[in-house]
Amino acid sequence: YMSRKKLAITLGAKAAKYKWLLICDIFCVPQSEYWLSTLARNCKENVNIVAGFTNYDDDAPDFWRFEHFYMSCYLMREAQKGIAYAWNSNALLFKKDEFLAEEGFRGNLKFVRGEFDFIVNKYAKKGSTVIENSEDGTLIEETPTYKHWTNKHLYYLEDRKHLKRSVKHRIPFYMDQLAVYINYLFIIVALLYSIYTSNWIICIAAVFSLIATITLRIFIGNKALALFNIDIPSWKIIPYELRIIWQNLNYRIKYWRANKYDFISHKL
DSSP states (O other), X not given: OOOHHHHHHHHHHHHOOSXXXXXXXXXXXXXXXXXXXXXXXXXXXXXXXXXXXXXEOTTSXXXXXXXXXXXXXXXXXXXXXXXXXXXXXXXEEEEHHHHHHTTTTTTSTTBSSOHHHHHHHHHOOTTOEEEEOSSTTOEEEOOOOHHHHHHHHHHHHHHGGGXXXXXXXXXXXXXXXXXXXXXXXXXXXXXXXXXXXXXXXXXXXXXXXXXXXHHHHHHHHHHHXXXXXXXXXXXXXXXXXXXXXXXXXXXXXXXXXXXXXXXXXXXX
């Protein structure tokens, strides 16, 4: 037994008449009437994967939209500077001949989810993945249910154990989170120490550093979000950025408590 989506993709690939295959999820709609042609313009001989970006609709909670974009940035950077690791959006173009030559999903058939991740991880090559994140090339995904949202993260925690380059992918994220927290920790410690010792020069420097840090991160965050037409209030950027690591811990705890047979189709 294999997942229905993997089966549908495999049968579609075998029946396809043309060189390039396009997959996307049914709960997404194009942001533009030029969506397909915008993706297709990237189909060149030196390219074997075209990954289309997806935004959540305006009804989705702000944190969901922020987290999706935040993690997408790491995936886009990997694809553009090295070998693509996975893809957390819902549009993908890839080559039929390569997919069939490498026997499609062989090696990850038993996993219930993760089709986009496994295709990108298995078939991506250095410098051969194009990210299409223009306005015309973007899909809008309808707000998922809380269960669907949570399950997406839990299934990924299982799938990533079987993805190549998984540790390498996670290192920049953890380093960035560590740097953010160390920065705030040093500022807070300096501020408390200066107040305790009545050292007002250090106090002023600490306050200035805190204001500069918050201002700079909000400015950079707003600029990045605006490029993708994501409207999130400025005051939420800092708490959302700090929340991500703890939200990931929450997913991890739920994953530890879950029945691992729920993530695979081959039951014993």
